[in-house]
Amino acid sequence: MDKNIYEPVKCRVIEVITESPTIKTVILKPEKEFSFLAGQFASLTVPGVGEAPFTPSSSPYEKETLEFTVMKAGRVTAEIHNLKPGDTVGVRGPYGKPYPLDFYKGKEILLVGGGVGLAPLRALFFALMHTVKDYKRIVFCCGAKTPDDYIYKGKILDEWHPLCDKLPLCFRITVDRKDEKWKYGEGVVTKTLDGLDVDIKNSVAVVCGPPIMMKFTTLKLLEIGYTDPQIYLSMERKMYCGVGQCRHCLIGDLFVCKDGPVFTYDKLKGKPNIWV
Amino acid sequence: MDTLYISNKDWESFIRGKIESRKIFAPFDFNGTLFYAKITAENADDIVYNRARPVEPLKLFLFPFKERVSPSVEGIGDIVVMGPAACDLKGLEILDRVFKDGDYKDPCYAERREKTLIISFDCASPYPVCFCELVGLHPYPEGNFDLNVSRIPEGFLVDIGSDKGRVFIGEDQKFFQITDELRKKRDEGRRKAGETIKELNRDFDFTNIENLKGACQTELWRIPKEVENCVQCGSCTNNCPTCVCFLLEDTGNRKEEMRKTKVWDSCLFPGYARMAAGASPRPTLYDRYANRLLCKYWYMVENFGMKGCTGCGRCIAGCAGKIDKRRVITEVLREKEKV
Numbered sequence: 001m002d003k004n005i006y007e008p009v010k011c012r013v014i015e016v017i018t019e020s021p022t023i024k025t026v027i028l029k030p031e032k033e034f035s036f037l038a039g040q041f042a043s044l045t046v047p048g049v050g051e052a053p054f055t056p057s058s059s060p061y062e063k064e065t066l067e068f069t070v071m072k073a074g075r076v077t078a079e080i081h082n083l084k085p086g087d088t089v090g091v092r093g094p095y096g097k098p099y100p101l102d103f104y105k106g107k108e109i110l111l112v113g114g115g116v117g118l119a120p121l122r123a124l125f126f127a128l129m130h131t132v133k134d135y136k137r138i139v140f141c142c143g144a145k146t147p148d149d150y151i152y153k154g155k156i157l158d159e160w161h162p163l164c165d166k167l168p169l170c171f172r173i174t175v176d177r178k179d180e181k182w183k184y185g186e187g188v189v190t191k192t193l194d195g196l197d198v199d200i201k202n203s204v205a206v207v208c209g210p211p212i213m214m215k216f217t218t219l220k221l222l223e224i225g226y227t228d229p230q231i232y233l234s235m236e237r238k239m240y241c242g243v244g245q246c247r248h249c250l251i252g253d254l255f256v257c258k259d260g261p262v263f264t265y266d267k268l269k270g271k272p273n274i275w276v
Numbered sequence: 277m278d279t280l281y282i283s284n285k286d287w288e289s290f291i292r293g294k295i296e297s298r299k300i301f302a303p304f305d306f307n308g309t310l311f312y313a314k315i316t317a318e319n320a321d322d323i324v325y326n327r328a329r330p331v332e333p334l335k336l337f338l339f340p341f342k343e344r345v346s347p348s349v350e351g352i353g354d355i356v357v358m359g360p361a362a363c364d365l366k367g368l369e370i371l372d373r374v375f376k377d378g379d380y381k382d383p384c385y386a387e388r389r390e391k392t393l394i395i396s397f398d399c400a401s402p403y404p405v406c407f408c409e410l411v412g413l414h415p416y417p418e419g420n421f422d423l424n425v426s427r428i429p430e431g432f433l434v435d436i437g438s439d440k441g442r443v444f445i446g447e448d449q450k451f452f453q454i455t456d457e458l459r460k461k462r463d464e465g466r467r468k469a470g471e472t473i474k475e476l477n478r479d480f481d482f483t484n485i486e487n488l489k490g491a492c493q494t495e496l497w498r499i500p501k502e503v504e505n506c507v508q509c510g511s512c513t514n515n516c517p518t519c520v521c522f523l524l525e526d527t528g529n530r531k532e533e534m535r536k537t538k539v540w541d542s543c544l545f546p547g548y549a550r551m552a553a554g555a556s557p558r559p560t561l562y563d564r565y566a567n568r569l570l571c572k573y574w575y576m577v578e579n580f581g582m583k584g585c586t587g588c589g590r591c592i593a594g595c596a597g598k599i600d601k602r603r604v605i606t607e608v609l610r611e612k613e614k615v
C-alpha cells in the first residue's frame with residue numbers, strides 16, 4: 001500500500017530559540033530521516049491543534065535535525081511558540097519545487113529578504129555556501145523593521161558578515177528605523193538595491209518577505225534592469241494538503257504547493273491578486 | 277460497446293434479485309425532486325429512471341463530506357450507485373485526476389472508487405437549469421460508467437461500459453442483443469433531449485467561454501447585478517460534481533495523537549483563502565464569486581485539460597441568492613468584449 005500522504009513524521013522538540021519579540025526558531029529531531037532541498041517546504045503539525053506550512057530554515061545538508069523559524073501570526077503559530085523541549089510535533093513533506101541551483105551556477109545571486117522572509121533564504125544561503133565556489137558571488141540584502149526585529153542577528157552580523165573578506169559574498173543590511181546602537185543602514189529593504197554593483201545580465205534575484213515588500217522589491221528590480229524570469233518570488237497562500245488536491249493555494253491555475261512555492265515573476269504576471 | 281435489451285419486467289426482477297447481496301442506491305422522487313436512497317424490497321418499484329440527474333452529486337459516494345484521513349478509515353464496502361447522469365460521469369474525470377491518478381494518492385478514494393459500481397441513466401426530461409449542451413456535453417452518458425441504462429417504451433437498453441459491469445450482469449439469460457431499430461429509437465429520444473436543452477438555454481451565450489481566462493478584475497464581476505445576492509452559503513460548491521476543495525482539521529485530542537480529518541470547504545466562504553493574520557487574496561464577495569467560475573472555466577482547463585463545469589445546473593438550482601450563473605457568464609463575457 002502507498003504511504004498515507006497525511007501521516008506526519010513524529011519529531012521531538014530539542015530547543016526553542018527566541019529570535020525576536022514575534023519570531024522563534026524551533027529545532028526538531030525527526031524520528032525518521034527527513035530531507036529536503038532549499039526552497040521546499042513542509043507542513044508542521046502541533047498535535048490536536050492544527051497544521052501550517054513552513055520552509056525549513058536549517059541547512060538542507062544537516063540530516064540530524066530540522067529547524068523552522070516561525071512568526072507568531074495566529075492559532076497554530078502561537079502554539080508553536082509555546083512548545084518546550086521534549087514536546088512532540090509532526091512534519092510531513094517535503095513539498096514543492098526546490099530552487100534551481102544548477103541554473104544558478106556561475107551567476108551572481110542576489111538574495112533579498114525581509115522579516116521572517118529571511119527564514120527560507122537562510123536554508124538557501126546554507127545550500128549556496130556549501131558549494132560557494134560554484135557561484136560568482138552572493139549578495140545578501142536583509143531588512144527588518146527595527147534592530148530588535150532582526151532574526152539570526154548573531155549569525156548574520158557576527159558569523160557570516162566577517163566571511164565577506166574571504167569569500168565572494170557581500171551583505172547589505174538595513175532596518176526601517178534604527179536605534180542608537182545600530183551600525184548598519186537605515187531604510188526599507190528596497191533601498192539596499194540602490195547603487196547595486198551586480199552584473200545584472202548574469203544574475204538572479206531571490207526575494208522572500210511580506211507581500212508588500214515583495215511587490216516593491218519586484219518593481220525596484222525591474223526598474224534597475226532585472227527581467228521577469230530573473231526574479232524568484234516565494235509565494236504564500238492558505239494551504240491544507242500540500243500536494244495539489246485541496247486547491248486552497250491556487251494563484252489562478254498555479255498551485256503554490258506543487259508548482260511553487262517559488263515562482264519566477266513571468267509565471268505570475270496576469271494571474272489574479274498576486275500581491276494579496 | 278455492447279448494448280443489450282431487457283424487458284421492463286425482467287429488468288425489475290433483475291434489480292430486485294441484486295438488492296439482497298448489495299447496497300444499491302437509486303433516485304427516488306421526494307415531493308417532485310430526485311434524491312438518492314437505498315433500494316429495498318418495499319421501494320424497488322418506485323425507482324425513477326431517466327428523468328435527469330438527482331439532487332446530490334455523485335462525489336458524495338466517493339468523497340464524503342467529512343472523513344478521517346490519518347489514520348485513514350477502514351472497512352470501505354461495496355456499493356452500487358444507480359442514476360448518475362452524463363454530467364456526473366464527466367465530473368468523475370476530475371475527481372479521479374485529483375485523488376487517484378496524480379503523484380499523490382488520497383488514502384481512501386481509489387478503494388472507494390474501485391468498490392463502487394456505477395449504473396448511469398440517460399436524461400429524458402432535463403430541468404430548466406440543465407445546460408450540458410452549452411459546455412459541449414450531451415444528456416446521455418458516453419463513457420465513465422460500468423453500465424448505462426436507457427429507457428424506451430419497450431424496456432431498457434443497457435450499455436456495458438466495463439468488465440465490472442459485465443460481471444454484474446453475469447450469465448443472466450434475460451438480456452438480448454439489441455436491434456438497429458431499438459438503437460434508432462434511443463438515438464431519436466437522445467437527440468430530442470439534447471434539443472430541449474439547447475432550447476432551454478437559448479438566452480445564454482457560451483460561445484466564447486474561453487475568454488473567461490484572464491477575466492479576474494473585481495470590477496467586471498460587479499456588473500451582473502445578481503452577484504451581490506450571493507449569501508456565501510456554499511450550496512453551489514457542495515452540490516457541484518467537480519468541486520473538490522477540502523480542508524484538513526486536526527481532530528486528535530491527546531498531546532501526541534495526530535489525527536486528520538478531511539472536510540469539504542467552499543471558496544465562497546470568506547475564511548477559505550484567508551491567511552495568517554487575516555490577509556486574503558480574495559477580500560470581496562465579487563472576488564470569491566468570480567473565483568469559483570474562473571476555477572471552472574480557466575484554472576481547471578489548465579490543470580486537467582477539461583472544463584470544471586459539466587452543466588449539471590446544481591449550482592443554479594440550489595443557489596440561495598437565486599443567481600443564474602449562465603446569465604452572469606453571458607454578461608461578463610459581453611462586458612469583457614467591450615474593454
Ligand SMILES: Cc1cc2nc3c(=O)[nH]c(=O)nc-3n(C[C@H](O)[C@H](O)[C@H](O)COP(=O)(O)OP(=O)(O)OC[C@H]3O[C@@H](n4cnc5c(N)ncnc54)[C@H](O)[C@@H]3O)c2cc1C
Binds near residue numbers: 054056072547
Ligand atoms: C510555503 C509557505 C512557507 C511558509 N514559511 C513560513 C516560515 O518559514 N515562517 C513563518 O513564520 N511562516 C511561514 N509561512 C506562513 C505560515 O504558514 C503562516 O503564518 C501560518 O499558516 C499561520 O497559521 P496560524 O494558524 O498561526 O494563523 P491563523 O491566522 O490562526 O490561521 C490561518 C488560517 O487558517 C485557517 N484556520 C484557522 N483555524 C482553523 C481550524 N480550526 N481549522 C481549519 N482551518 C483553520 C483560517 O483560514 C485562518 O485564517 C509560510 C507559508 C507558506 C505557504
Ligand code: SF4
Binds near residue numbers: 518572584585591592
Ligand atoms: S459549476 Fe454548477 S453547473 Fe457546473 S458542474 Fe458545478 S454545479 Fe454543475
Ligand code: SF4
Binds near residue numbers: 509510511513596597
Ligand atoms: S449557492 Fe449562491 S448564494 Fe450560496 S454561495 Fe453559491 S453563489 Fe453564493
Ligand code: FES
Binds near residue numbers: 241245248255
Ligand atoms: S495546499 Fe492543497 S492544493 Fe496546494
